[in-house]
Amino acid sequence: MAQPRRTKHFIDSNVQGALARRIIIHWLAFLGVACLISFILQVLSNPFNSLSSHVTGMWLTHGPFLIVTCFLLPVFILDSIKLSHRFAGPIFALRRAIREVAAGQPPRKLKFRRRDFWQDLAIDYNAMLAQLGAFEGQEEQQQKTDEKDLATSGK
Numbered sequence: 096m097a098q099p100r101r102t103k104h105f106i107d108s109n110v111q112g113a114l115a116r117r118i119i120i121h122w123l124a125f126l127g128v129a130c131l132i133s134f135i136l137q138v139l140s141n142p143f144n145s146l147s148s149h150v151t152g153m154w155l156t157h158g159p160f161l162i163v164t165c166f167l168l169p170v171f172i173l174d175s176i177k178l179s180h181r182f183a184g185p186i187f188a189l190r191r192a193i194r195e196v197a198a199g200q201p202p203r204k205l206k207f208r209r210r211d212f213w214q215d216l217a218i219d220y221n222a223m224l225a226q227l228g229a230f231e232g233q234e235e236q237q238q239k240t241d242e243k244d245l246a247t248s249g250k
Contacts, residue, residue: 107183182212
């Protein structure tokens, strides 16, 4: 059975927002360093030109690179958000399952999408549910045995 496609990729604003902000900061740092190095190399190539001619020369030689990097930033951010959903999604599902159990709803098995990270987390959670179910059955059996022993000893 195929799992439904995700329609919402930005589900954990704390994690995914921090990742997007970090990518923007890294991109700006890269762009600033690249521009600074380009400008220094431009000045060193002919130190007697005026500042405006250096800026013009830098724009003519490196302007297309700057424009392309500006168009790539949104692509990088969207791709990172899609990728981050592969680890934020499973944690979101696990938190929801834990909250449901805490609210008194019956536990349900977790199954993550095929390409999600942390598949072992769902396996471990499901194993825990199975083990707790076994303990609950053992507790009920032990309680019945104790009640039977009390009834027998009371006669």
